[in-house]
Amino acid sequence: MNPDDVNPDATPRDAALAAAYAHGPGRLVEPGASPRAGSTPGPRVPLTALAAHSRFGAALAHLLTDVATPLRWEPWNQYNDHRAHPSARAAVTVDLVLAVGSRRWPLDPVRRALVGDEPPAPDGAARVELVRRRDRLSPGYREFGDVLTELEVGHVAAALVEHAARLGLRARATGTTVTVTSDRETGDPAAPLPRRSSGVGPRGIAADPRPLPASALHAVVEAVNDPPAGSPVRDDLRHRLAVRNVAGVEDGWYAVSGGLRLVEPGPAVARLQPVFGHPPGTLHVASVNLALVTTGDPAAAVAADGPDGYRALLRAAGATAQHVCAAAAGAGAFCRPARSTDDGPLEALAGAPASHALLYLLVAGRSRGTGFTYDLTPLETR
Structure with missing residues (x-):
């Protein structure tokens, strides 16, 4: 949405917030092919x-x-x-x-x-x-x-x-x-x-049923809490991690910032499948080991940083997700970012504050196979 089209009398900050809230529950997305990109x-x-x-x-x-x-x-x-x-x-x-x-x-x-x-x-x-x-x-x-x-x-x-x-x-x-x-x-x-993967699944993506080593979980937590200097991450994002079938770790919802802390025991991951936008045959969310839900407060971001605050919030969520993807890859796991969700119920499952909006969902686990690939890395960099 072009913020200038929201209301000709709206301030830039009001227009930015109108765009932010239009991206949440009730948004309309229609299927269609992506245009083919031409070369410069x-x-x-x-x-x-x-x-x-x-x-x-x-x-x-x-x-x-x-x-x-x-x-x-x-x-x-x-x-x-x-x-x-x-x-x-x-x-x-x-x-x-x-x-x-x-x-x-x-x-x-x-x-x-x-x-x-x-x-x-x-x-x-x-x-x-x-x-x-x-x-x-x-x-x-x-x-x-x-x-x-x-x-x-x-x-x-x-x-x-x-x-x-x-x-x-x-x-x-x-x-x-x-x-x-x-x-x-x-x-x-x-x-x-790291060799990043969004999951191997020619017949649908699902995680390996064996327990995920706890080292993969801790790598993800460290990626959230210790990003590299210079990254566009922010400290006003809220992260909640749903954990399932990790060796030596109780299933449930965990707070991540500042260290791993159990906040709600139980089958957290299984409850995500109904709010995910694709059927289990495409991505079997209930089988994954980790699901990171990132939310943020658009109004607070715009108040602090002006009209670009909401966009900066999204960029920060993408940056954090990239560090998590790299950490998961280093631990031998796939990590698939997603925004095909029913935002309101997912925010409720993650216990997000009322002022927060969903920014990103990452699901991670160990792939069931490696697939067949052609390596395109230049020979001199291998």
């Missing part, structure tokens, strides 16, 4: 050309390749193109633009190239601009497509920040820009990008 015209400069300029350029090329380009192809999957971050319907609603000084180079992720007639010459600093491409989602999403796009902006920003440290870089997200600089104190070649 112009000459191409391979990302590898950055490596010829400096060690910083080489690390920057690795960062863009690992985070923003296809890493594997799953022929059995409805959405086969997999990257380091999830995207609603695999529509890739965030484009990346590399900026050095006053010049800008859009990224062609499929060709692993920058659009321009000469390579950038970054000398220890660069910016990565995140460009929203809501138009790549089906028109049937209506204004709710804005929510999915902002969540993805958070995912991409967090993935850049998180992976930068592995490459000896420092990254900080501000709004829709990630500033990247050299940091010789970080970098661990032995810590590769």
Whole structure:
């Protein structure tokens, strides 16, 4: 929803809140095919050309390749193109633009190239601009497509920040820009990008029935509580974790912030299936081991940060989800983000305050198989 269309007499803050509440219970989403994305015209400069300029350029090329380009192809999957971050319907609603000084180079992720007639010459600093491409989602999403796009902006920003440290870089997200600089104190070649998965399920996704190791649960909790410096996370998000069939851990709802604390014992995960938007044959929510429900207060965010407060809240939820996805991948589990829910009942199940709105749902567990994939990672990065 365009906030300016809500009411011509509304203040920007009122318009932002009107858009936020339109995204909640009662929203209308219709099925439809996503438009096919066209490529940006112009000459191409391979990302590898950055490596010829400096060690910083080489690390920057690795960062863009690992985070923003296809890493594997799953022929059995409805959405086969997999990257380091999830995207609603695999529509890739965030484009990346590399900026050095006053010049800008859009990224062609499929060709692993920058659009321009000469390579950038970054000398220890660069910016990565995140460009929203809501138009790549089906028109049937209506204004709710804005929510999915902002969540993805958070995912991409967090993935850049998180992976930068592995490459000896420092990254900080501000709004829709990630500033990247050299940091010789970080970098661990032995810590590769985790192999993220949203679940293996050519006949529907369900978790392995064996108990999930407690280490996976603790990795998720740590990801929420200890995000990397520079990530666009916020401390005004509320997280509740539904736990099922984790070795040595009682089933129930847990508070996550500040450490794991049981707040309501019982079959929390099983109660999520009726409020999930897809049938068990598509995603068997009741079988998963972990379900993280993230909510936030749009009115408080807008009061504190102005009209962009609600969008920042969504980006923060996406960033937290990205760190959780990476932690789950490192622990050998899949993690599938979702917004196909009946928001009101889900907020009630998670015990959210009356002023809070659902921002995100993540479900995680151990996959029942590995599937057949084509590895698209460049040979020099393996």
